[in-house]
Amino acid sequence: MSAAKIETEKYIGATLRIKLKDSRVLDGVLTVIDPFGNILLSNGYEYSLDRINPEKLHKREIGLVSVPKESMESISVDKKTHGNIFKAK
Amino acid sequence: MIEQLKIQDPDTDQVWRLLDNAGFIDITEQLFESVRAISTNQVVKSQYFDLLDGTRAIEVSNPKLDTGLINLLEEEVAFDTGLPQSPQSVAAIHSKLLGLFMSWLNNSSLPVTVLSCRYVQTLLTNFERLAADSSISFANKCSLVNERLPLKTRGKADADASQGKESTQAYVERIMVHKVLKSFIVGLCKFIGTCLYISTNVLYEEEDLTTRNMNFDFFLNVDASIVIKELQSSINWLGKNIEDKAVSSVLTHQLNIIIFLNQIDSVFYLPIHLFKQQRDISSQIVFLKEASKSIEIVSSYQNPTEVPSASFSKFVQLDLDNKNIPFELYQIPEKESWAKLSSMFETIHAFVLKSSQFSNFNELMNYLVIDIGHDIQNIGVIARGVFQLYLIRDDKSIYGDPNVSLNTFTVNAIDNVVGQSNTLLNLNELVLGSLKEETKIQIEERLNQLLIDLESGMYHNLTVYGNNPCRQQQLRSRGLLIWDNLQVSWESFEVEMHQLFNIGNDLVGGEIALPISSFVYYSKLQMMIDLALGGIDLDIYKNFELYLIYWYSSYLIQLLIEHVQGRVSQVLIGKAHQIEKVIPKKIKKVKAGPKKEQLKASNQYNHEVILPEIDRTQNYHSLYLIPSLIALNDLLEASRIFMIVLSSFNLIDYLQGPKNSLTKFENLYNLRLKPWSSIGVPSLPTFKQYQNSLDVKYLSQKLNYTPLLRIIEEKLQSSKVAHQQLLKDIEENDTIKGQFANTTDSMTKWYNDLIKVSIGHSVEVKKLAKLIESTELSEITPEKYSLEVSQGYHKYFPKIIVEEK
Known part of the structure; x- marks a missing residue:
């Protein structure tokens, strides 16, 4: 088993914040990832501009979602999670 | 790192900026780099996750699957539920909501029916937000003011009202929304909560009712009396403030329908005394009858006004927590929804009233079997749920x-x-x-x-x-x-x-x-x-299995007839013998004293109560039960023998099954009869016995068919005559009719349908006899003739017709 694969496994279970290309942001737990970078998030929440009042943020639960790699602009994690993933390096 | 994120378009970054991202670190590159080491066709996954569950994941950014991408008109998004509306407009919303409610019960879901109404969404959202605040009254928690709308676009009417600038019309239109429509929605939602409760207890999710509720509890913990009080208050207000009597009447009846819906659970508190003379309960369930009248009035109202534009949309699907894909809105035709709503009240009225009228156990059982059990597909889902809870209570x-x-x-x-x-x-x-x-x-x-x-x-x-x-x-x-x-x-x-x-x-x-x-x-x-x-x-069952089912059913019915005529009858005779002969002899031998007196009293009771009951049971068995079983069996046997004749011409093969079958028919036989296979007594007939029943080698000449066709005709005829006699007895025979007093219509239909089967089958048998007579047997082949199996007059008997190709 290669080191890189082990490293991928370390991301599993982390709460990711994914910025989508259409401006929405998703929070959720990384549950599955494939070799192409497509992701399955559990307990997903979607952040978007409130359609009724675009000055405000709108949050809602969307559950288990698959996120194609091409729809993602960036992925980030909070500092604590980052520390847990990368501490072994 | 977050500082390193490329911010290309300030507009698309607005969400990101509004979020508190302090302390978040970008790992895009590292994560995607790591996955390059994953082998093709492999995934890295959480050990707690079953990949099969991944099939229900919703794909983000796919317009067909992502509710966040639902396109809406500007007016749908910005619809203001707090704006005043005319009485006609509110009446239109009421009717539409009732239609959507019935659409939900017609195999749909709440998000595409009732919850597609912005008024409903706003009210439930406000209530949920304020539910825990005890300083706010129930009525105020159920506000139709959408607090999310920017202040400048909402509340003008409220402002006018508070400044005393409001005209009479403006007052009426404001109250129409914030009192009348509000109470209607609260009442409807309360009943939806009741439906969800019923569903949780006795119905099947998705199969009977889809209970997806978008996390609203639909006033489950609010007492119905509070809701009804609000509705009554609205009705009173309408009477005093709406000049147009036609619309006022319709609005009142609409609110009444909601009151009646919320009164349905009062049937659980009716004092029923089974099999005993009791007070007529009609007056206590009169609301179930009045509901139908209200529905008739509301449905016949020609409303010149439609619902406010954009008041119903897919907004709820993209706005609230939603783990589903986008769905189109759904509504059954208006006429159908009124008919179904009316039928719901009528069905409940019928079974509640009947529960107070049963005079004996047979009557109740015949009602349960025929009126409810066999007719269940014609009973709406909520009436069905209420029936189950009504029949067997929590205690x-x-x-x-x-x-x-x-x-x-x-x-x-x-x-x-x-x-x-x-x-x-x-x-x-x-x-x-x-x-x-x-x-x-x-x-x-x-x-x-x-x-x-x-x-x-x-x-x-x-x-x-x-x-x-x-x-x-x-x-x-x-x-x-x-x-x-x-x-x-x-x-x-x-x-x-x-x-x-x-x-x-x-x-x-x-x-x-x-x-x-x-x-x-x-x-x-x-x-x-x-x-x-x-x-x-x-x-x-497939067509080639129908013979097997008739053959096996006929075998079981014969066993049942034997059992009732044999053992059950002997038990009854034995009991009568004990009472008439054995016990009196025993009493004579006992010395005078308290024990003897006790035995004498018991003996008197036996003679006065038990013996007549035994007599009644014997009569029921001999006059109704046995003849009805024999008549049904004759029809099954006639159909079965008719199938043997058909199989002799290879028009259907009851021993081979489908042409491309991958297994022996014996396996199909065992598979089909599996539910009965574990029964000890009676044991399952063997496949050999089944094969023997289909032996058609003797049907090599025309004259061999004659006795067989005659047997079929005789059985059809005897079945018809027996069913006609049963019908007559149910209506006229004093011993029998008391057991069917509450089921006469349905029982009559049941037997009339069976009579029609006899007649219909007889026509087909005659046609086949004529064909056999006029055609060389070698000419009656699957190449020239085919079988058509279609819905028949009775649920047990499909039509089987031989047709020339």
Whole structure:
């Protein structure tokens, strides 16, 4: 088993914040990832501009979602999670 | 790192900027770099996650699957639920909501029906937000003001009102929304909450009702009386403030319908006394009748105004928590929704009223089997749920009668088949007197457990009737195991009690009678037959399996007839013999004293109550039960023999199955009869017996067909005559008609349909006879003739027609 694969496994279970290309942001737990970078998030929440009042943020639960790699602009994690993933390096 | 993120378009980054991203670190590159090491066709996943569950994941950014991408018109997004509306407009919203409510009950979901209404969404959202705040009244928690709308676009009417600038029309239109429409929605949602409660208890998710509620509890914990009070207050206000009498009347009736819906659960508090003369309860359920009248008035109102533009949309799907894909809005035709709503009230009214009119156990059972069980597909889902809760209550009483528990109901059921005076059900000192105390306790403990098991079996049977037809079949299938186990345990108990202690009922010759086991066997056979025949109109069986089902059902019915004519009849005669001959002799031998007096009193009761009941049971069996079973069996046999004739021409093959079958027919035979295979008695017929029943080698010449066709005709004729006689008896025979007083219409239809089957089959048999007579047998081949199997006059009997190609 290669080191890189082990490293991928370390991301599993982390709460990711994914910025989508259409401006929405998703929070959720990384549950599955494939070799192409497509992701399955559990307990997903979607952040978007409130359609009724675009000055405000709108949050809602969307559950288990698959996120194609091409729809993602960036992925980030909070500092604590980052520390847990990368501490072994 | 977050600082390193490329911010290309300030507009698309607005969400990101509004979020508190302090402390977040970008890992895009590292994560995507790491996955390059994953082998093709592999994934890295959480050990707690089953990949199969991944199939229900919703794909983000796919417009067909992502509710966040639902396109809406600007006016749909910005719809202001707080704006005043005219009475006509509110009446239109009410009617639309009632239509959507019935659409939900018609296999749809709330998000695409009732919750697609912005008024409903706003009100429920506000209530949920404020539910815990005890300083706010219930009415104020149910606000229709959308606080999310920017202040500048909402509340003008409210502002005018507070500054005293409001015109009369503006006042009326404001109150129409913030009082009348509000109370309507609260009432409707409260009843939706009731439906969800019913569904949780007795219905099946998705199959009967989709309960997806978008996390709203629909006022589950709010007392219905509070809701009804709000509705009454609105009705009073309408009477005083709406000049247009036509619209005022319609609005009032709409609110009344909602009140009536919320009164449905009052039927659970009606005092029902089964099988006894009781006060007419019609006046207490008159609201169920009035509901239909209100529906008629509302449905005939030609409203010149439509619902406010954009007040119904997919907004709720993209706005609230949603783990589903986007769905189109759904509404059944208006006419259909009114008819279904009316039918719901009428059905509930009918079964509640009937529960107060049953005069005996047979009447109740015939009603449950025919009116409810066989007609269940015509009963709406909520009426069906209410029926189940109405029939068996939380405390396991039947119809809420405090005197009819599951235990008494079970005893009633036993008495009804094998007569009263079952020794084991009446163990007392007279019976147990000579036994040791320890033995008495052991016997009582064992008996109690067996009775509890028997009650469970009866409970299971009672749950069958109100379920949807597919679940009925599943429950019957499960019931076979329950009743088979009951037979084993009761038989051994009765035999043991008789052998060891000489306790139990005797036949005339003194042999063991086994009354309870006889009842259990009777119930089991009934369920086996119901399971076999119940699958026909559900299209469970392929055409090539129909012969097998008729053959097996006919075998079971013959066993049931033998059982009732044999053992059950002997048990009844034995009981009568005991009362008339054996007990009086015993009494004579007892010395004068209290015991003798006790026995005499018991004997008098036996003569005055038990004997007439035994007589009534015997009459019911001989005048109705046996003839009805024989008549049904004749029809099954006629159909079966007709199928043999068809198979002799290879028009259908009941021994090969489908052409491309991958397995032997014997395996298909065993598979089809699997639900019955675990039954000990009666054992499953062997495949060899099945094959033998289909032996058509002797049908090589035309003249061989003549007797066979004659037998079919005779059976069809005898079935028709017997069913006609049964119909006559149900209506005219004093001994019989009392058992059907509440089921006459449905029973009449049941038997009329069977008569039609006899006539229809007879026509087909004559056509086939003519064909055989006029054509060379070698010319009647599958190449030239085909079989058409289609829906028939009765659920057990599809039409089978031979057609020239």
